[in-house]
Amino acid sequence: GAVVSQHPSWVICKSGTSVKIECRSLDFQATTMFWYRQFPKQSLMLMATSNEGSKATYEQGVEKDKFLINHASLTLSTLTVTSAHPEDSSFYICSAKTARSGSYEQYFGPGTRLTVT
Amino acid sequence: QQPVQSPQAVILREGEDAVINCSSSKALYSVHWYRQKHGEAPVFLMILLKGGEQKGHEKISASFNEKKQQSSLYLTASQLSYSGTYFCGTEGSGGSNYKLTFGKGTLLTVNP
Numbered sequence: 434g435a436v437v438s439q440h441p442s443w444v445i446c447k448s449g450t451s452v453k454i455e456c457r458s459l460d461f462q463a464t465t466m467f468w469y470r471q472f473p474k475q476s477l478m479l480m481a482t483s484n485e486g487s488k489a490t491y492e493q494g495v496e497k498d499k500f501l502i503n504h505a506s507l508t509l510s511t512l513t514v515t516s517a518h519p520e521d522s523s524f525y526i527c528s529a530k531t532a533r534s535g536s537y538e539q540y541f542g543p544g545t546r547l548t549v550t
Numbered sequence: 551q552q553p554v555q556s557p558q559a560v561i562l563r564e565g566e567d568a569v570i571n572c573s574s575s576k577a578l579y580s581v582h583w584y585r586q587k588h589g590e591a592p593v594f595l596m597i598l599l600k601g602g603e604q605k606g607h608e609k610i611s612a613s614f615n616e617k618k619q620q621s622s623l624y625l626t627a628s629q630l631s632y633s634g635t636y637f638c639g640t641e642g643s644g645g646s647n648y649k650l651t652f653g654k655g656t657l658l659t660v661n662p
Contacts, residue, residue: 435594465648476552476637477592477652526591530648537580537599537641539650541591 436460437529439542446517447550454512454545456527462507463529467539468500471524483510507532517549551575553640555653562628562660570623570656572638581614581621582639582650585632592637595623600643625658633660 436459446452456466464485469477481491481502489502501513510529514521524546528539553574560568572581580599584592596607598614598621609626625632635657639650 467649476654477639479649479651482649537582537597537648538594539582539639539648540594541584544591 435531435538435540437527437540437542439527439545441545442543443546443548445548445550448518449516451513451515452517452547454514454525454527454547456510456512456529456542458508458529458531458540461529462532463510464507464532465530466504466510467528467530468502468510468512469526469528471526471544473524477526480512514547517547519549522547522549552651553638553653555636555638555656557656558654559657560659562658564630564660564662565627566660568625568628568658570625570636570638570658572621572623572640572653574619574640576619577643578614578616578619578640579643580641581612582641583612583621583623584637584639585634586637586655587634595636628658628660630660630662633658 438457440455466483468480471477480495481489483489483502483504485504485507491497504510524544526544528541530539553572556571582597583595586592600616612623614621635655637652637655639652
């Protein structure tokens with residue numbers, strides 16, 4: 434149980450285009466999902482917290498107009514990188530927290546490697 | 551504030567033990583431990599909640615001292631599959647909405 438998928442697993446796009454990344458909880462409902470980015474050999478940096486049915490909460494320094502997050506259902510959150518630039522190239526990982534009362538675990542998706550050329 | 555992990559890296563021979571530490575400068579509600587292999591997503595190992603608990607499964611266990619705001623991960627009789635980067639993620643007390651702040655990681659290499 435507790436499987437989180439991401440799609441696509443990797444994407445290469447041209448500078449100026451937009452890319453959408455999907456995060457799905459496959460066998461549980463997730464009221465809260467988190468989006469992270471990770472640069473090579475570095476830690477996971479939280480970008481935003483996504484709650485089903487409400488606006489995402491962004492961390493300081495993260496542009497909400499550039500990284501659009503939608504949490505349309507209890508099993509799906511999407512991150513859209515708008516007008517991508519080479520500096521947006523990174524490993525984007527989502528995690529999901531179960532809606533089950535008293536449960537605190539977060540499970541990570543396999544990640545999406547974005548390369549902007 | 552980012553928790554501090556130590557050591558930054560450790561090299562073991564198969565069968566040896568290791569301890570990875572995670573300390574925070576602020577009060578914690580929970581500590582989460584993950585292992586990440588190169589190019590893959592972090593895999594959940596365990597979570598420890600406020601109350602000073604200890605947990606473990608198989609040969610991996612952890613403790614959480616909330617007074618000292620520290621957690622330690624214990625790997626005993628290490629196996630080759632234990633290699634990877636270990637991250638602790640901390641959740642501050644006082645309603646953080648489950649947000650985790652991750653340390654910089656500890657690279658563990660287990661050699662035959």
